[in-house]
Amino acid sequence: MKSCPLCATEGGLTLYRDELLRVVRVTDTPEHPAFYRVILNAHVAEFSALPRTERERLMETVVAVERLLLDTLRPAKINLASLGNVVPHLHWHVIARFADDAQFPAPIWANAQRERPTAALQALQAQWPVLDAQIAQAAASVR
């Protein structure tokens, strides 16, 4: 699918990849620095179209990323979503949400309610090198 951005590109900074899926850090939403995607490599639109074993490994990878974010960042909440209205190529958003982020407690797709303090953004960005490696390791441990 040359016209699909998740077939033509990685969809973010790839931290982990295997034959079924990849885990990327999202790079196009700078106001949410702790935003990851678990992306199916194959071009499939709906979660229910996958065999159960593949659904389970996708979700266990989502869970591994969620757990790592909870343990390391202590966010207010983790948000999980598989939408795909614009890009119907299965991908799970895993987003660490914080009380001072632009839309909290609304979903990130709602209007911004505030500007997030630059210091808070920079503090999260400073954790990328360590977090990137931890997420790669967590994803690799899923079976």
Add this chain to the structure above:
Amino acid sequence: MKSCPLCATEGGLTLYRDELLRVVRVTDTPEHPAFYRVILNAHVAEFSALPRTERERLMETVVAVERLLLDTLRPAKINLASLGNVVPHLHWHVIARFADDAQFPAPIWANAQRERPTAALQALQAQWPVLDAQIAQAAASVR
């Protein structure tokens, strides 16, 4: 948790309930008539806090609802999400999206782009009695 709306109320019209979870049709978002929630009965905030067997049954129930909506309504896309920023009691949104719905292709939490034709809403509402029974049956068949 008396202060939690998903402990104090069903969170919609209950179509199915067992010892672990319930499936409700959402009644507070009339602009999306094919919107369901798979709600954990227990008050737990994060998906990763559940045992794997419970995570799997929740997701297989989500999948059963998704499949039924795909087969019966032929929506443009199914949207799945577990957010819980306002109500941190685990619940999965399962939303059938249509090209003429208010926000499509944006998430339902974004600003409305149009008003959905009344005839389209009424056509979906007319399917509730049959769909309600089919969703209850689909949820009951998950193990």
